[in-house]
Amino acid sequence: MIDLNKLTSLPWKPMYAQSSQETEATVTSTYAMALTILFTVFVFSFEHMLDERQALAYKSKEFPALLEQTVGKIDAEKKANPSQKEEKKDEASDDDKKKLDKDKPILPQLKEKFTKAQLYGTDKINFGMISSVYNLIESVGFLIIGFLPYTWDYSVKLGEAHFGYNEQDNEIKISLIFLLLTTILGTITALPFELYSTFQIEKKHGFNKQTLGLFFSDKVKSLILTCIIGGPFVAALLKIIKWGGENFYLYVWAFMFVFSAFMMTIVPVFVMPLFNKYEPLPDSDLKTRIYQLADRLKYPLTKLFVMDGSKRSSHSNAFMFGFGKNKRIVLFDTLMEQVDDDEILAILGHELGHWKLGHTLSQFVITQLYFGASFYGFSLCYGAHAADLYQAFGFDGVSRPIPTIIALLLFFQTIWAPIDKVLSFLVTLNTRRNEFAADRFSVDLGMSKKLQTGLCKISLENLGAMNPDPWYATYHYSHPPLVERLSAMMKLDKKQG
Secondary structure, X not given: OXXXXXXXXXXXXXXXXXXXXXXXXXXXXXXXXXXXXXXXXXXXXXXXXXXXXXXXXXXXXXXXXXXHHHHHHXXXXXXXXXXXXXOOOOOOOHHHHOOOXXXXXXXXXXXXXXXXXXXXXXXXXXXXXXXXXXXXXXXXXXXXXXXXXXXXHHHHHHHHHHHOOOOOOOHHHHHHHHHHHHHHHHHHHHHXXXXXXXXXXXXXXOOEOOOHHHHHHHHHHHHHHHHHHHHHHHHHHHHHHHHOHHHHHHHHHHXXXXXXXXXXXXXXXXXXXXXXXXXXXXXOHHXXXXXXXXXXXXXXXXXXXXXXXXXXXXXXXXXXXXXXXXXXXXXXXXXXXXXXXXXXXXXXHHHHHHHXXXXXXXXXXXXHHHHHHHHHHHHHOOHHHHHHHHHHOOOOOOOOOOOHHHHHHHHHHOOHHHHHHHHHHHHHHHHHHHHHHHHHHHHHOOOHXXXXXXXXXXXXXXXXOOOOOHHHHHHHOOOOOHHHHHHHHHHHHHHHO
């Protein structure tokens, strides 16, 4: 028989812990760290299993039969209704030959890129598994050695020695020192992985366009912005928690709402231009047609930009932003190279569908509800309610009141972590449902064929996964696999035809 008394006496404590008076061991103080490590390992094991399934799918050398059948129908439809824009071209350069030929059937080109897409996916998934192993070791290792209590105590020493800060009277200022130290350390430990991903994997497969100088300048800008925006945000958040009393979560919720709206306003206008150039789309037939589409859907489009996405990568995208009657659309220059004007309109029809169907607003509401629920949960576990939890991770919690920033980190790392995993999965499922709905909206606009060919071309140019494992895709993909989207649109075409 297992002696529970002996189990509860095991030293489930970090190597470094703040000095405190001896307190009677409880279930929470004894097992909280062990359960946190167990959950971390469980999540890693589950996600690693999915990665292995996806890695096995990438090893397949046989082109997916369903994708072949689906894209074959698109080519047959295109052949039966040839575009008047097709014309004989001059001899292409070697670089052009590597790109998609917009006028040729798509299926043969997909088959030609299948092996490259599989190799690209294999490199990414293998690198991802190595990264996840490191993250596991780092997460568990930090818990065991007592990284949080050590770094906090070190931050207190720095604050006292250099600025005269007292832990009790200047907790928020010391919290900012603590966050600066952890941010710098996190940036340093993540740097080798980011460099390898960008300058090895992405470069190997022809996507990376960055120089080392641009990469590091982006890093410096990001750190500066983190300090400029993140510092005051954290200080205000901690101040509200301390000031708000028992119902502080209501004030935090209101603060998060205002801050979210503020960031949605300033990031596209002031922050993103620090990294990319945004130029108005030149006057053209495409520009006229985009404004006509916006007018048709009563979308208050005020500005239309082209972003130099090719400055960093040959991956493509398009997005919308703005509040009220000041909406804007941004097209990546890479997208304009990969698809024709009709396909751009169909893709924008899909994106505008998200706005018209209320997905943008509902996503914002879901985010705010998430903040409300998480901070309400935190309010139930804050202060004396969680003294045992704090002690389990090496903090005093008795003679030294727990710092609010530490209480937040421990709550989200322990109690909220399982809830967050479930909610994140549900959000992913809802996002996939919204993608199908936006596709359907574009189909109803009469843009089905062009959206299908546009999605095929984007997938081809980006070496998207053509044979994803269904379990992996369900858990990770916020957008449905290509073949599922094409099949759904074809079914809608049949119903409407």
